[in-house]
Amino acid sequence: MPFDAAKLAADVEAFCQEVRPVEELCYAERKFNEQVVPLAKKYNLLGMSIPAEYGGRGADNVSYFKALARIGREGTPVRTFFSGHLSIGAYPIQTWGSDAGKKKYLPAAARGEKILAFGLTEPEAGSNPREMSTTYEKKGNQYILNGVKYLISNGGVADAIIVFGYPAGSLDDPKKRMSAFVLDTKQPGFEVESFAPNAKMGMPTSNTAMFQLNECIVPAENLLATEGDGFRVAMGTLVSGRLSVAAGCLGVIEDCLAEVIEYSKMRKQHGKEIARHQLVQEHIAMIEMDRVASESMVLRAADAKEKSANSPNDKELAREADLLSAQAKFFAANAAWDAADRAVQVWGGKGWSPLYRPARHLMDVRVCRIYEGTDEILKLKIASAVLGKEWEAFK
Ligand SMILES: Cc1cc2nc3c(=O)[nH]c(=O)nc-3n(C[C@H](O)[C@H](O)[C@H](O)COP(=O)(O)OP(=O)(O)OC[C@H]3O[C@@H](n4cnc5c(N)ncnc54)[C@H](O)[C@@H]3O)c2cc1C
Structure with a gap:
C-alpha cells in the first residue's frame, strides 16, 4: 500500500489528543509515561519511518519530521521516545543492518514488540x-x-x-x-x-x-555495516537524530505560541487583556519568529535528508543533509528554549509552575541543547563547514 501522508497526520493528531491528559498526569506524579507505547501502537505510529517492506508505514522524511513536530507539542519527553525508537534506533538498522538483522528487528519494532534505543x-x-x-x-x-x-x-x-x-x-x-x-x-x-x-x-x-x-x-x-565502520554509523545516525530533535523543538515552539495566545487574550491586568500591552506583544512576536525560522530550517533539512536518502551514493547530498540538520537542531533547540522562557514570562507567576505547559516545556527542552550534539559541538561543526575542513577546531 502506498504511503498515505494525510492518514499519518490524522493518526498522529489522534495519538496526541489521547496522550496529552495521560502525560499531564504522569508529569504531575513525576513518573514514566507507560501509555506512550500502547497508544502509539493503537495508532500504528511505532513504524512511521520504517520501510513498508519491513512492516512500517514508509513515511518520507518530510512527513515523518512533520509528525515529530506535532508530537513535540505534547512535550519533549514524548517526542524523545520516538527519536530513540525510530530516528536513532530503527534508522541505523534500516540503513546499515544485515538482511537477517532487518528482518529480525524492524517488523517487530514497527509492531511495538521490540522497543529500540x-x-x-x-x-x-x-x-x-x-x-x-x-x-x-x-x-x-x-x-x-x-x-x-x-x-x-x-x-x-x-x-x-x-x-x-x-x-x-x-x-x-x-x-x-x-x-x-x-x-x-x-x-x-x-x-x-x-x-x-x-x-x-x-x-x-x-x-x-x-x-x-x-x-x-x-x-x-x-x-x-562492517567491522570498523561504527563511527560512520554513529555520525550518519546523528543526522537523523538531530533532525528529530529539531522537529520536536518546532513543536515545542508551536505549543508555547498557542499557550501565550490563549492566556494573554484572557488574562487582564491594568484594566485590559495583557495581549494589549506592547511588551507582551514583543514576546508573542519573538515566539512567532522562533517558529517561522525553525519551521523553514526543519523543512529545508528534511527535504535535503529525503534527497540524500534517494541518492545514497551522492556524498555532496549527504554532506548537505548533515550540515542542514546540525544547523536546524542548533537553531530550533535554542529557539524553543527562548520560546518556552518567553511563554513562562507571559504567564507570569503561574507560568513558573510545572502544573502548566510553559514551565514544563522550559525544563524539558533544555536537554535539546545538550543531547545529539551540544550547542558548542554543533557551532564548531557549522564553523568548520564555512571555514574549510583544515580549520576544524578538533579532530
Ligand atoms: C536526557 C538525556 C538523554 C540522552 N539520550 C542519549 C541517547 O539516547 N543516546 C546517547 O548515546 N546519548 C544520550 N545522551 C547523552 C548526550 O548525548 C551527551 O550528554 C552529550 O553528547 C554531551 O556529552 P557529555 O554529557 O559527556 O558532556 P561533555 O562532552 O563532557 O561536555 C561538557 C561541556 O563541554 C563542552 N565541550 C566538549 N568538548 C568540546 C570542544 N571540543 N569544544 C568546545 N566545547 C566542548 C560541551 O559542549 C559541554 O558544554 C543523553 C543525555 C541526556 C541528558
Whole structure:
C-alpha cells in the first residue's frame, strides 16, 4: 500500500489528543509515561519511518519530521521516545543492518514488540565518542561486549539497543576503529539502571538509563555495516537524530505560541487583556519568529535528508543533509528554549509552575541543547563547514 501522508497526520493528531491528559498526569506524579507505547501502537505510529517492506508505514522524511513536530507539542519527553525508537534506533538498522538483522528487528519494532534505543555515550565519552572504552571480541559467530553506556533515552525500556565498541585490546591504539552492533537487552550480563525522575531537571516521564555490558553476546548478523565502520554509523545516525530533535523543538515552539495566545487574550491586568500591552506583544512576536525560522530550517533539512536518502551514493547530498540538520537542531533547540522562557514570562507567576505547559516545556527542552550534539559541538561543526575542513577546531 502506498504511503498515505494525510492518514499519518490524522493518526498522529489522534495519538496526541489521547496522550496529552495521560502525560499531564504522569508529569504531575513525576513518573514514566507507560501509555506512550500502547497508544502509539493503537495508532500504528511505532513504524512511521520504517520501510513498508519491513512492516512500517514508509513515511518520507518530510512527513515523518512533520509528525515529530506535532508530537513535540505534547512535550519533549514524548517526542524523545520516538527519536530513540525510530530516528536513532530503527534508522541505523534500516540503513546499515544485515538482511537477517532487518528482518529480525524492524517488523517487530514497527509492531511495538521490540522497543529500540541508541547507546553511544559513556561516562567518560560524551562529546567525543572516540574516547569510549566499551570493547568487543569476536568468538566464532558471535561478538562478546563489555562496557558501560550512560544517559541513554529508552535505555531502561528497550528490547534492543544500538551499541558501539572497540576491538578488545585496542584501546591504546590511536588508529583503533569502533564497530556498531544491535544488542538484545534480555540476556544475562545486561544490567540496567534508570535515572529516578527526581534526578533529572526535566523529562520525568521519559526513560533515561545507564547500563553495563558484562560479557554480553551479540550474534554476528547484528553487526551494522562492517567491522570498523561504527563511527560512520554513529555520525550518519546523528543526522537523523538531530533532525528529530529539531522537529520536536518546532513543536515545542508551536505549543508555547498557542499557550501565550490563549492566556494573554484572557488574562487582564491594568484594566485590559495583557495581549494589549506592547511588551507582551514583543514576546508573542519573538515566539512567532522562533517558529517561522525553525519551521523553514526543519523543512529545508528534511527535504535535503529525503534527497540524500534517494541518492545514497551522492556524498555532496549527504554532506548537505548533515550540515542542514546540525544547523536546524542548533537553531530550533535554542529557539524553543527562548520560546518556552518567553511563554513562562507571559504567564507570569503561574507560568513558573510545572502544573502548566510553559514551565514544563522550559525544563524539558533544555536537554535539546545538550543531547545529539551540544550547542558548542554543533557551532564548531557549522564553523568548520564555512571555514574549510583544515580549520576544524578538533579532530
Ligand atoms: C536526557 C538525556 C538523554 C540522552 N539520550 C542519549 C541517547 O539516547 N543516546 C546517547 O548515546 N546519548 C544520550 N545522551 C547523552 C548526550 O548525548 C551527551 O550528554 C552529550 O553528547 C554531551 O556529552 P557529555 O554529557 O559527556 O558532556 P561533555 O562532552 O563532557 O561536555 C561538557 C561541556 O563541554 C563542552 N565541550 C566538549 N568538548 C568540546 C570542544 N571540543 N569544544 C568546545 N566545547 C566542548 C560541551 O559542549 C559541554 O558544554 C543523553 C543525555 C541526556 C541528558
